[in-house]
Amino acid sequence: MSAVTDTAGNQVPLRPGSAIGQSVRDSLVVAQRNLIRMARIPEMLIFGLIQPIMFVVLFTYVFGGSIQVGSSTSTQAYREFLMAGIFAQTVTFATAGAGAGIADDMHKGLIDRFRSLPMARGAVLTGRTLADLVQSALTLIVLAVVAVLVGWRTHENLGKVLAAFGLLLLLGYAFSWIGALIGLSVRTPEAATSGGLIWLFPLTFISNAFVDANQMPTFLRHVAEWNPFSANVQACRELFGNLPPGFQASDAWPMQHPVWASLMWSVLIIVAFRTLAVRKYRSATA
């Protein structure tokens, strides 16, 4: 052990502190790196916005007139019903970004560099997911403005509205851990992008995001009710005051207690996928 312990000079100043402190600092260093990248590749953010804005416009003006929710036939009711679904869908698409980013780092040998450094094990992934969280927040702000422009209104107090956005970000954060695992498991960034997206379509469409799940066939209705994504959408609708008049929530537990259900789902996903992703990272190879 001579090389490390015997020479006690401090020419290389090392930061003191606990393992948790180191983990937090390392994660922030990596997050900073990813945010710098984001600022230098603004296209990523812009392209990330185009799809949800397109959905807002399409659903509001094209489908909106023919989809009935609750007992109301007004387009305004559907407009308000819809937005929570699009917000939630938007944050889950962060999965693909996280996956592609990490796969790209692997491909370029950066993960090898990080793994050869004396840094906290989970920090590369935590830093990435934190940067994605910032990106999701920026995206949501822009999207909310667009939503207001096409007529979306909330009917609850500011605290509840902010709580809804908090739940959305938590869901997005949870999903970026799924993306991290995908990114570490595939061989190319392209595979991570498509692998991160494909399953999001059934997940977000077999839900209450765009239609009233009560009108689905029984089997799909059960899937939709227990879909983590539905719980989040339902919770946001409640907190925004966007449930249409005459809307009857299903008896399923997550639909009756959507805020708790959404919190629990998100925490569960974070714990499970963070554990898997960090384990994968330790043995990852380009």
Place this chain on the structure above:
Amino acid sequence: MPGAIYAEGLVKTFGDVRALDGVDLDVPEGTVLGLLGPNGAGKTTAVRCLTTLLRPDSGRAVVAGIDVVKNPDAVRRSVGLSGQFAAVDEYLTGRENLQMVGRLYQMKAKAAKVRAGELLEQFHLAEAGDRPAKTYSGGMRRRLDLAAALVVSPPVMFMDEPTTGLDPRNRQQLWEVIKQLVSGGTTLLLTTQYLEEADHLAHDIAVVDHGRVIARGTSDQLKARTGGERVEVVVHERDHLTTASQVLHGFGKGEVTTDDHIRRLTVPVTGGAKLLAEVIRELDARGIEIDDIGLRRPTLDDVFLSLTGHVAEEDTDGTADDSGDPDGADGPRSGSSGSSGGSGSTSRSRSSRRKEATK
């Protein structure tokens, strides 16, 4: 006492492929070992095991006095790794890249900043330091990657094919940087498929093939194994071949081989340049006009061919390793590298070394 890099019976398999099949290495402190072998020989896998990126299936490895498997975190503090790819973030500037690496080596923000500035100077990147790395040339990226590996002036360095894919001018430049580094006392393990590179930079060479070290020694020792030096003569006129052959026979230590077609004669000799001068005088005295004469020593290419029965690699093809799986081993994604283990004392002093290296 084992050297700064020591490995004993390292084995690593990926499925059916034995990427490492019992590798032994011993690199004394302050020296350079060249790990020489073709693609898929196991060079990269060896480096990955020694730098804690892969956990060997069996065997023992000690780097800078620390057991690689038992205490990987401490090893990471003492080694710098420069891989086959220039592992830098292309959207970050050179300075930002180095600062990030410094901070992840647990340096304080300010110290990391100062160090980044020093390294940019040292690696002739000061002017480009505030441009995103994606605007850098291939050679500049490699230098930045190397600088990143030197942020804490680690006592032990690993370079995996540092010049693969570089043009000759950039390769020369990087060689100079590496020589400077080594003169500062750093222990270096360098993998290469360029025989010339190992000859140029390494004190000792270990030839690897199919996951084993098949020969080791200094460049001269390896060449001696293949046979010593020879005198080669090309005579001007075919008629002189017989006379010249007689002359060479008198000086030589073995059979004279004759290539009629190109009028070339070769004979193994001992005695070096002095003997060469005598041969020239004698040929001249007999009135034999010569087109070319020289003392030829076996190249490492000859060494490799005689050791393995196959040639190493096209020396001119720099792209061979730039894509795909370098060690030809599929499925290195499985397996695990344990990374628990306490950190112990983290302070060390490479100050004197760094001062020398920065000169």
